Amino acid sequence: MNDTFNIRVRDTLQKMTPYSPGKPIWELQNELGLSNIIKLASNENPLGPSPKALEAVASSLSDIHRYPDASTTRLRQALATGLEMIPEQFIISNGGDELITLVAETFLEPGDEVIVCSPSFSEYEFGAHLMGATIVPVALDESFRFDIDAIVGAVTARTRLICLCSPNNPTGTYLSKDVLHHLLDVLPKHVVILLDAAYSQFATASDYTNGLEFVRAGYPVIVLQTFSKIYGLAGLRVGYGVASETIIQQMIKVKEPFNVNALAQVAATAALHDAEHVRLTLEANTKGKLQLYQAFQEMGLSFVESMGNFVLVEIGAEAKHIYEALMTRGIIVRFGGIWNLPCHLRISVGYREENSTFIQAMADILTHDN
Numbered sequence: 001m002n003d004t005f006n007i008r009v010r011d012t013l014q015k016m017t018p019y020s021p022g023k024p025i026w027e028l029q030n031e032l033g034l035s036n037i038i039k040l041a042s043n044e045n046p047l048g049p050s051p052k053a054l055e056a057v058a059s060s061l062s063d064i065h066r067y068p069d070a071s072t073t074r075l076r077q078a079l080a081t082g083l084e085m086i087p088e089q090f091i092i093s094n095g096g097d098e099l100i101t102l103v104a105e106t107f108l109e110p111g112d113e114v115i116v117c118s119p120s121f122s123e124y125e126f127g128a129h130l131m132g133a134t135i136v137p138v139a140l141d142e143s144f145r146f147d148i149d150a151i152v153g154a155v156t157a158r159t160r161l162i163c164l165c166s167p168n169n170p171t172g173t174y175l176s177k178d179v180l181h182h183l184l185d186v187l188p189k190h191v192v193i194l195l196d197a198a199y200s201q202f203a204t205a206s207d208y209t210n211g212l213e214f215v216r217a218g219y220p221v222i223v224l225q226t227f228s229k230i231y232g233l234a235g236l237r238v239g240y241g242v243a244s245e246t247i248i249q250q251m252i253k254v255k256e257p258f259n260v261n262a263l264a265q266v267a268a269t270a271a272l273h274d275a276e277h278v279r280l281t282l283e284a285n286t287k288g289k290l291q292l293y294q295a296f297q298e299m300g301l302s303f304v305e306s307m308g309n310f311v312l313v314e315i316g317a318e319a320k321h322i323y324e325a326l327m328t329r330g331i332i333v334r335f336g337g338i339w340n341l342p343c344h345l346r347i348s349v350g351y352r353e354e355n356s357t358f359i360q361a362m363a364d365i366l367t368h369d370n
């Protein structure tokens, strides 16, 4: 810190860097002076928000001088009804991101160990560092599958939490029901599992599980869900956790009272009942993924079959150059370097025209720039 003052920040901050988000559309618009930017970088819903959510927000605007419901009663009730659970098994958060922090604040003491798979979503490390806990990374195997033996082998008496992301961001690979079941059965009793199922609604594999069955069966599992992906409400910030009533009772103690704003609450509740928007989103995602797969095959690029709304493609040593060249054409994707995958790009599935523009630009760059 500034030498003039004798103030100091917590030691753990030395291990932390601010989150690096996908470049916002407005920023690239300003930089390039282009009006038409295509953003395939943050796994958002290319169809936009649920129309029912938009209506609910519009009709609630005149109430925003009131504090939101601190207990998010209606949303928890709607979720509980839909999933045949009880409202006391849900905690609503300011996006899935906040849920990760709440889990960290509930369970982690300095020096505790948190097992995270690598590469995966970076916020688990943020939560662990925030609490002064130690990250124990376990690499995915060479096909980006979960290495369960390595995860079990990494568990010690200090392991408090294991974060598993399925479908995994950025690889799109997943953890099968049998494998998760086996893991839960062999883990020692002092370990909590955070199963991040942010992309669960996109998963089509018959042996996929969103983990709720294990919550119902009484395992110490917290399932993370978000309204940012399939429901298209990333800008409103609303996610939730599902676990046993006992776990949720503890997590509520670290939650700020008004963590989920009033518009997010009504929008999420309405989006839950918008089956048509979900159906159209899934349809567009399935078609868009096939469009990307086919294009990558034609370009001779290998990719990982994805259970999410994004595809990880292997480009080779030119990946960064291609990422930058796409950017100059107004197309934002994610460079794999942020996950230590410098030969890869992660492409969020857009709608058809967006995917086509991206594919044409890729093909063009590959032919002319190399």
Ligand SMILES: Cc1ncc(COP(=O)(O)O)c(C=O)c1O
Pocket: 042, 043, 094, 095, 096, 097, 098, 121, 165, 168, 169, 196, 198, 199, 225, 226, 227, 228, 234, 237, 238, 239
């Ligand atoms: C795997 C995963 N979990 C959680 C989140 C958090 O989403 P949000 O905070 O928008 O709900 C994301 C967002 O990209 C994600 O990829």
